[in-house]
Every structure is written in C-alpha cells, then in structure tokens.
Amino acid sequence: MNAPVEPAKMHDCRDAFVATLEQLGAANADIVAVCNDSVGSSKLAGFRDKFPERLINVGIAEQNMVGVGAGLANGGKIPFVCAAAPFLTGRALEQIKADVAYSETNVKLVGISSGLAYGELGATHHSIEDFAWIRALPNVPVIAPADRIETAAVIEWAAGFEGGCFLRLSRVGVPDLFAENHRFELGRANVLRKGSDVTLIANGTLSYRAMTAADLLDAKGISARVLNMATVRPIDTEAIVSAAAETGAIVTCEEHTVFGGLGSAVAEVVVDECPVPVPMKRLGVPGVFAPTGSANFLLDEFGMSPQGIADSVTDLLKRKR
Amino acid sequence: MNTHDLRVIANRVRRRDLQAVFEAGAGHIGGELSVTDLLTALYFKIMSVDPANPRAPERDRLVLSKGHTALALYVVLAEKGFIPKDEIATFLKPHSRLNGHPNRTKVPGVETNTGPLGHGLPVGVGMATAAKLNRANWRTFVITGDGEMQEGSNWEAIMSAAQLKLDNLTLIIDHNRLQQGARLADTNDLAPLAPKLAAFGWDVQEIDGHNMDQICAVLDAGQIVTGKPKCIVAHTNKGHGVSFMSDNVAWHHKVPNEEQYNQAMTELKEAAP
Numbered sequence: 001m002n003a004p005v006e007p008a009k010m011h012d013c014r015d016a017f018v019a020t021l022e023q024l025g026a027a028n029a030d031i032v033a034v035c036n037d038s039v040g041s042s043k044l045a046g047f048r049d050k051f052p053e054r055l056i057n058v059g060i061a062e063q064n065m066v067g068v069g070a071g072l073a074n075g076g077k078i079p080f081v082c083a084a085a086p087f088l089t090g091r092a093l094e095q096i097k098a099d100v101a102y103s104e105t106n107v108k109l110v111g112i113s114s115g116l117a118y119g120e121l122g123a124t125h126h127s128i129e130d131f132a133w134i135r136a137l138p139n140v141p142v143i144a145p146a147d148r149i150e151t152a153a154v155i156e157w158a159a160g161f162e163g164g165c166f167l168r169l170s171r172v173g174v175p176d177l178f179a180e181n182h183r184f185e186l187g188r189a190n191v192l193r194k195g196s197d198v199t200l201i202a203n204g205t206l207s208y209r210a211m212t213a214a215d216l217l218d219a220k221g222i223s224a225r226v227l228n229m230a231t232v233r234p235i236d237t238e239a240i241v242s243a244a245a246e247t248g249a250i251v252t253c254e255e256h257t258v259f260g261g262l263g264s265a266v267a268e269v270v271v272d273e274c275p276v277p278v279p280m281k282r283l284g285v286p287g288v289f290a291p292t293g294s295a296n297f298l299l300d301e302f303g304m305s306p307q308g309i310a311d312s313v314t315d316l317l318k319r320k321r
Numbered sequence: 322m323n324t325h326d327l328r329v330i331a332n333r334v335r336r337r338d339l340q341a342v343f344e345a346g347a348g349h350i351g352g353e354l355s356v357t358d359l360l361t362a363l364y365f366k367i368m369s370v371d372p373a374n375p376r377a378p379e380r381d382r383l384v385l386s387k388g389h390t391a392l393a394l395y396v397v398l399a400e401k402g403f404i405p406k407d408e409i410a411t412f413l414k415p416h417s418r419l420n421g422h423p424n425r426t427k428v429p430g431v432e433t434n435t436g437p438l439g440h441g442l443p444v445g446v447g448m449a450t451a452a453k454l455n456r457a458n459w460r461t462f463v464i465t466g467d468g469e470m471q472e473g474s475n476w477e478a479i480m481s482a483a484q485l486k487l488d489n490l491t492l493i494i495d496h497n498r499l500q501q502g503a504r505l506a507d508t509n510d511l512a513p514l515a516p517k518l519a520a521f522g523w524d525v526q527e528i529d530g531h532n533m534d535q536i537c538a539v540l541d542a543g544q545i546v547t548g549k550p551k552c553i554v555a556h557t558n559k560g561h562g563v564s565f566m567s568d569n570v571a572w573h574h575k576v577p578n579e580e581q582y583n584q585a586m587t588e589l590k591e592a593a594p
C-alpha cells in the first residue's frame with residue numbers, strides 16, 4: 001500500500017456495525033442477532049450484554065444458523081445473522097437460497113471479515129466468491145459499504161428494509177470517505193470524485209484505494225472519476241452507462257475474484273446497455289487461491305495498490321479511442 | 322518408541338509451537354496445546370507413515386479437522402521429517418507454505434485441506450471406505466474439536482461410518498470443553514459425547530488425552546472392534562501445559578506478550594520429562 005493514512009484515522013467497520021445495531025436494538029425489540037460462536041469476531045458482546053435474550057448463538061453450525069434466522073423472521077423478528085463471511089455464504093448457501101431468497105424472508109445476512117480480511121489464515125477463510133454466489137440469487141440485495149459511515153447507514157437501511165439482504169463487511173481499516181450525514185440508497189452509486197478521462201468503480205475496502213489511485217493519476221494529468229458502487233445487485237445501471245458515455249473507459253476494483261463479482265456485474269451493464277462499448281479492465285483476485293499474506297499485502301500483490309490501479313488505468317487508456 | 326520418549330517430543334513440540342505463535346503474532350495456542358499429545362502419539366507411535374514418501378498408497382491417514390491448530394501439525398511434521406524444522410520460522414509469512422490452516426497441495430504429509438470446521442470426518446469416511454474397497458489395511462484417523470462437533474456434517478458422517486461398518490476409522494474428539502468464544506456448556510452443550518456416539522453405533526472409549534500411556538493403549542490396532550468405527554473421547558485441557566492458559570477461554574487465539582511468553586516457556590521447560 002503506497003499511500004498510508006495515519007492509523008488513528010483507519011476504522012474497523014465492524015465497530016460502526018455493532019454500534020448501529022445496538023442503537024436500533026434499543027429502539028426496536030424485534031431486532032435480534034444470530035451467530036455461530038462468533039460473539040467475539042462479530043463484536044456482538046455489547047449487544048449480548050444489553051439484550052441477552054436477543055442474541056442467539058447456535059454454536060458452530062452455520063446451516064442451522066441461517067435456518068434459525070429464517071424462522072425468527074417468520075415469527076416477526078428482524079434477525080441480523082452474523083458470521084465470518086466465508087462460512088455464512090459458503091457453508092449455508094443452500095439455506096440462503098431456499099430459506100431466505102426463495103422464501104422471501106426478512107433475514108439480514110451480515111458477512112463479517114469478508115474478502116481477504118483473514119489474510120494469513122488461508123484461502124478457506126477468504127470470502128472472495130460471495131458477490132458471485134449471492135448476486136446469482138433473486139430477492140437478496142448484495143451490499144458492500146466502503147467506510148464506517150456508509151456501514152452505519154447500510155445497517156440502518158437494512159433494519160427498515162422489508163426483505164432479505166447480504167451485507168458484506170470487512171475488518172480491514174479504512175478511512176472515512178463519506179460525510180457524517182450520509183444516507184444509503186439501495187442500488188444508487190455515489191460519485192466520490194468527479195473525473196472525465198476514466199471511471200474507477202469500487203466498493204468495500206477498495207473504494208479508498210481507488211480514491212488514492214485517482215490522486216496519483218491526477219498528478220499525471222489524468223482525470224479519474226471514482227464511483228462507489230456499494231450495491232452490487234441491484235446494480236446502478238444509469239451510473240455505469242453515464243460513466244461509459246462521459247469518461248469512455250472503466251476500471252473496476254474489488255476484494256473478490258474477477259469471476260462473477262462487481263467487475264462482472266459492471267461489464268454486464270456495459271455489454272447490455274451501453275450503445276457504444278468502452279474499454280474496461282476488471283481488477284480483483286485473478287481466479288486463484290491466494291498465497292499466504294495479510295489482506296493489504298495480497299491486495300497489493302494482485303495489482304490493487306493505488307499505484308497498481310493507476311498503472312492499470314494508464315494501460316487501459318492506450319486502448320481508448 | 323516408549324511413552325517417556327513420546328512425552329519428550331510432545332514437550333519439544335509445545336515449546337516450538339509457542340515460540341512460533343509468539344514470533345508470528347498469531348495462531349491458536351489453546352487448541353494447539355490441547356492436541357499436541359494426540360498428534361505426537363499418532364505420528365511417533367501409532368501411524369505408519371514415511372516422510373520420504375508422503376503419498377505412499379499404503380500409509381495411514383491423519384486428518385486434522387480442527388485445522389485452526391495447523392501449527393501443531395506443522396511442528397510435528399517437521400519433527401518427523403516431512404518438512405525442514407527451520408521452515409516453522411516462516412509460519413504465516415508472505416508466500417510461506419505454512420498458512421494458518423493445513424494445505425495438502427503445499428505441505429507434504431497433509432492429507433486434505435481443513436479450516437472450515439466439520440469437513441474432516443466426511444473425508445475420513447471416504448478414505449476409510451477406499452481402504453475397504455482396496456482390501457487394504459491402512460487406518461484413517463480424524464481429530465475434531467469438541468465445539469466442531471456442533472457442525473451437522475459430522476453427524477451425517479457418523480451415521481455413514483456406522484452404516485459402512487468402518488472399523489478402520491478412528492475419530493478422536495479433542496474434548497477440551499471450550500470453543501472460540503465460550504465454554505461449550507454455555508453455547509451448545511454436547512456433553513456427554515460418549516453415549517451419543519454409542520447410540521449412533523460406534524465403539525466409544527474415553528481417555529485422558531494428555532496421558533501418553535492411555536493414548537497409545539487406546540489407539541493400538543488390537544483395540545479395534547470388528548465392524549464398528551471407533552470414537553475416542555479424549556478429555557483434554559485447552560492450553561494444556563501453561564498454567565494461565567489452561568482451561569481459559571481467553572486463550573483460543575490470543576498471543577502472549579513477552580512476559581507471558583517467557584513464563585509459559587519456563588513452565589514448559591520445567592515440565593520437560
């Protein structure tokens with residue numbers, strides 16, 4: 001990572017998640033949390049101490065956990081089902097499909113420490129397929145907030161939304177990108193930075209890296225728009241079509257395999273909806289199980305340091321007509 | 322090898338494990354210290370394996386299903402000669418083969434990749450079934466955590482193993498009474514485990530999982546009951562061997578500071594047989 005921010009300004013978005021959940025829980029007794037022996041890693045100790053009855057820890061049993069969430073929703077509760085993202089999505093995918101998506105239950109699936117957050121623990125613990133898996137299902141919006149402010153806004157939105165959703169959170173520190181009063185709108189991308197030569201589309205921990213890359217590009221006279229695309233499904237078609245028409249080139253950045261994630265979703269729109277296709281580059285994990293290393297190390301390795309992103313833009317612009 | 326020598330190795334493994342956790346700044350020390358005696362007995366007394374030929378078809382198989390304690394397995398594999406001893410220093414380092422969970426494509430001696438809990442036993446059932454189909458004599462051992470037994474996949478495999486009469490399969494449950502965030506008793510209690518397994522048609526024995534004589538005796542091939550898979554409920558302590566870690570849920574994946582490290586190391590050295 002070639003643009004460090006003071007550690008004090010880097011936030012673990014789980015803190016914003018639980019602070020918001022505890023506030024919402026105080027106002028609404030129907031809000032419950034379900035977890036899999038993950039009180040610590042989901043930071044639910046505060047929620048448990050405030051509302052002991054409303055934390056259901058089923059133990060190490062993710063399929064059961066999602067089913068229990070669906071049953072709680074059936075009984076009028078608003079369950080936030082929290083687990084490490086790889087086990088929530090990978091282990092319980094059929095429960096998510098049948099009990100949440102197909103049954104249209106009001107289950108908030110909260111994937112904690114998603115992407116490469118578990119770095120050195122290895123590929124079993126990386127959740128870099130979850131956009132692809134969950135976005136293939138009807139009825140379950142897929143959302144990856146970029147900082148603590150957007151995380152809080154997404155949690156608040158989710159509690160009020162009638163239906164299931166998948167909220168993909170990280171534990172890797174990121175600085176603030178949004179203003180404190182930001183409100184989340186489903187399926188609406190946000191322009192984090194205006195630009196006219198190329199558009200960088202990112203979400204989650206990559207939005208900050210994309211912003212830093214835009215600074216590097218600016219210094220070289222390249223004007224990069226940065227679109228924060230927290231909602232992967234339903235995707236903001238209009239923002240993508242405008243980006244293609246107005247900047248003529250798109251680079252996507254995600255903490256996910258390049259197969260089926262944000263980049264793929266954006267490419268689908270470019271192919272289906274843009275009158276004139278534009279050159280595109282999809283940055284992400286290039287379809288391999290990652291080697292040993294921390295999340296930030298691996299993102300750099302996979303060409304997503306700010307400099308790496310900037311270099312991909314420079315390359316792409318050679319293809320621009 | 323006699324049990325005294327096994328205890329010497331186990332003590333050395335504990336110390337190397339502790340040092341690696343301290344130096345890497347990560348690991349799962351509690352569950353590593355609880356499983357060390359079992360791994361040591363398996364690799365140095367019970368199993369027939371050859372570090373020079375780690376994929377020999379007739380080898381015995383060990384699946385460490387509680388893959389978060391991979392470091393203990395790495396250290397035992399290094400002691401046994403599967404990987405160089407000095408490679409332990411690379412644990413969790415960029416591009417090391419030794420990431421936080423065992424990987425069969427990278428590390429010789431590892432049979433299957435684990436990490437998500439509840440995967441080892443179904444794979445073990447397949448291995449044991451293959452041995453039956455091959456009319457081969459090798460045995461399959463699977464070690465799970467006790468919290469891990471909350472995963473439903475284990476109980477699906479437990480039914481299969483009984484149905485398939487897999488007397489060449491041994492499940493060892495590292496019953497340290499603690500899971501990640503709390504005691505099993507306060508989360509989703511499975512105790513008593515033995516009658517549950519017995520009700521599913523398994524031959525079950527309970528041992529002190531830190532008593533080398535008991536471990537070796539119960540794992541001996543002579544103990545096999547024809548037609549029944551075997552479950553050993555090994556009563557252990559998470560953090561065994563270090564007073565302030567033992568039976569303390571805080572030490573699931575906590576990393577000792579320097580003072581704690583020195584004290585733990587001193588205790589382990591003093592306990593050396």
Ligand SMILES: Cc1ncc(C[n+]2csc(CCOP(=O)(O)OP(=O)(O)O)c2C)c(N)n1
Nearest residue numbers: 037352436437438466467468469499500501
């Ligand atoms: C499917 C799955 N869910 C959750 C986890 C996270 N996790 C890692 S270790 C652990 C606790 C394991 O407890 P136990 O099986 O008793 O092992 P031990 O006490 O020997 O460490 C948990 C919940 C995981 N690795 N896999």
Ligand SMILES: [Mg+2]
Nearest residue numbers: 467468497499
């Ligand atoms: Mg345990």
